Amino acid sequence: KRSIKEALVFAAELLPKLIKEDFEIIDCQEFPYFPCFTAKLYSTCKKRQLVITWHEIWDKYWFQYLGKKGIFGWMVERIVSKLTERNIAVSEKTKKELERMGVKNVRVIPNGIDFKKIDSIKPSEEESDIIFVGRLIKDKNVDILIKAISIVKTEMPDVRCLIVGDGPEREKLTMLVKKLELEKNIKFTGFLENYENVIGLMKSSKVFVLPSTREGFGIVALEANACGLPVITIKHERNASCEFVRDHENGFLCDLSERDVAEKILLGLKKGKSVRKKCVDIARKYDLESIVDMIESFYNEVRS
Template identity: 70%
Template sequence: MKIAYIYDAVYPWVKGGAEKRIYEIAKRLASRGHEVYWYGIGWWLNDNNSETIEHEGIILHSVCEPMQLYVNGRRSIREAVIFAGKLLPKLIKEDFDVIDCQEFPYFPCFTAKFHSVFKRACLVITWHEIWDKYWFHYLGKKGLFGWVVERLASKLASENIAVSEKTRKDLEKIGVKNVRVIPNGIDFKRVETVKPSEEESDVIFVGRLIKDKNVDVLIKAISLIKMEMPDIRCVIVGDGPEKGKLIKLAKELGVEDNVNFTGFLENYDDVIAYMKSSKVFVLPSTREGFGIVALEANACGLPVITTNYERNAACEFIDGDNGFLCSLSTKEIAENVLVGMKTKEAMRGKCMENAKRYEWDRIVDLAESFYSDLL
């Protein structure tokens, strides 16, 4: 098959859940003999003048030069519009069997639809999450624009992929049919090869430091635990617009010596190493389209504590045997951290068993079968 993926952020130049998913699936499909293309922003142009390069079997096409994806912590509408506008002249040169376009930031989906009709290709839109009414919570009255564009994008493809059961149900609520769940995955074999970091910790968080992640609640929980465990150690891996406030909060609560902010780690193995040297993974997020990082923590043998919240899809695979669900409460998170630390070794087997079910090779089998069925 000749398959095209469309997403502006390209791994490994940009490291996030959606781009990691495309990378892992695309390189495996390429190794199985399929022609795989990825149309994105040319993040590599600073190091390589060629607009088209091959990376691990994937043919990468530069749609436009690098530009800011985020403005004031939010996705740039300007970037999305420019990318969508410059996409068509690049895309129209090729014929594809399947075009898989990630739903966000929406505008490229309309370009992909035009191409699929003009070239008679099968268009699939992969949905990582549905915001629906959350748009109004996020932007107030201005959220109407996002809500309308999302609804319009949901009507473009006759076949859709959801990365979680939650997203599938959300799509059905707004009238989208023919939705196949193909979850995100992890490279379990690679995780197994990584050695633990020399810096040991009791608690770890990994993710972008934005409001929805609620890392402030975790820091407050650490201050509670410190009353019982003065030497409690917490590692926070990641960067983002909330970092300055979080560092200030840690100082105000007197836990600056208990909490280590590593910043963004370029090397994936370094992230896994930090996980392997910790005891409990905490994801206090109230919005997760999937939550790959929670699976990675399970793969490292760590129980996961996350919030039992409507928009948190990570809840789907945390069942009491591999972690705990709780409310977004400082007290509850602190209590569950203490329980998790005591039961880590007993839960280790179940944690790793859960993670193995999401090995990328299994996920690629699902994707390959789905694409084949479309032809």
């Protein structure tokens, strides 16, 4: 679990450095909450506008994450939602969750990708059929992907899957791979610091799988689309990547079951080349240049 201490120390050390500057607008992302209070103090002292950008709302998930102690996270999240009337949500899902908390006039501005940079990166020499990129935590449901690979293997004995990332579930997932005798089919790369290496591996794969049930946006799925990969993800109310993954266009939506994920993987491998252009076209709409224009327009409204 992430450390509260780090967030508190960062928030405390931020103020003396921030107060020396004179910004017209200060935009603070909501998580890990405490820097938002520093930003609020700055905006009050300097009489400047405060914008908070929300990537996701945890709400009752706090209790699932921390048990009874989750009440503190739940309360802090709600207090932060009252700090300003200028709020940005990166998805419609997050906007609706903010509105349920009583926040009004939320502007949706999605996350963006550096399309030109992604386009310039060459494919890796290490090829695969399926790739996952993300933290190895329970919400990502990588165990479902591994079980799905076991099913896919019955039709494709040499199927190859890369799992890129690290996290607290790594040991359990490694044991599951051994239990299902998939050592020759699934490779864990661990955490890769170099962004170009990650994109290169995506470009050398055929299908991207994101079996997560909780995504504030799911930018990694958009990056996969930019690499020409159809995205297979879970149809779930807390998975915001469903907002841009269109079923049978730039990807496939499925239930949280290894059998359905396996079926969609096989479908994605079959139709991958035919949907490649659609994947890239949809990802291009989220290029940083377009998103920056949206943010700049919002800032101009805030200034006036």
